[in-house]
Amino acid sequence: MNLLENLQLQARYSQWVNQRLYDVCANLTEDDPKRDRGVFFHSIHGTWNHLLLGDRVWLARLQGQPVPYQCLDLELYADFAELRAAQADCDQALRDWIKGLQTDDLQRRITFRSLSTGQDKELSVPIMLTALLNHKTHHRGQITALLSQCGCESGDIDFICAPVSITLGFTSRTI
Template identity: 40%
Template sequence: MDRIEQIALMATYNQWMNRKVYDTAHQLSHAALMEDRRAFFGSILGTLNHLMLGDTVWLKRFAQHPAGYGALAPLTAIATPTDLKQLAFANLGELWTRRAWLDQLIIDWAGTLKESELDQRLRYHNMRGTAADKPFFGLLVHFFNHQTHHRGQVTTLLTQAGHDVGDTDLLALID
């Protein structure tokens, strides 16, 4: 499997897992979703918001890649988050609408990537304004790893709330 195929697989895995997580989360009451579970982002809804906000920040950075990814152009209509702990969507249904849109955007964009673009560097500023210049492929690995990390936290929180997400292994999507 080459790097482009790996990115496409991770984009598909991201969408697959988010559907499973949100399907499970929809079984909980709003109060259960908002309950402070002593996780880094407090609640299940807080952690899901963080994932969406973090993905938005990274995708907006990726849109600045020298390749000029037109597939990410719809992000220009969305403000860049300034706080990754904010509860941008207090309603799970509204958050799911944004999440599903982002997941499809990620898949569509991943389908436009070219191998030669992966070795380029991406210059951006972090949320504190510090300049960074890093290899693009490494940033993509971070992007997908960050999703997996926090989704793992959410699946634990959902399990603790009595709801099983089911199989979460990437292996399920590998031929």
């Protein structure tokens, strides 16, 4: 597997996990997603919101577009269903963008200003994508812990448990 294939795989897996965890969140009571649970972005809703915001910031940088936000705790959607739909759209946009990459694109370096530190940075496309995908994993871990606090089981979302369609890139069969 080459680097491009690995990045595509990670994006497919990320999309699958997001869908699975949002499915679990759909079983929460109306108040649970926004209940402050003492985490950095306060709640399940706040953490999902931050995840989407981060995805959009990284994707804009990668695509050479202006960064759409200037702070990391802006609420993008008050409605949980709208937040979920926007995340699904963003996950697909990321997959499509990565799928369109060519080997030469992996050598490109991008300069940007960090929203968290205000410092100028320059990173290669693969490092930026790795940062984006790791960021998603980090915050999904928080979401699974918060779901446990609500008495919800997030299911087996380990990479090894992903459907074959994710790990092989096909859509016709699952484990």
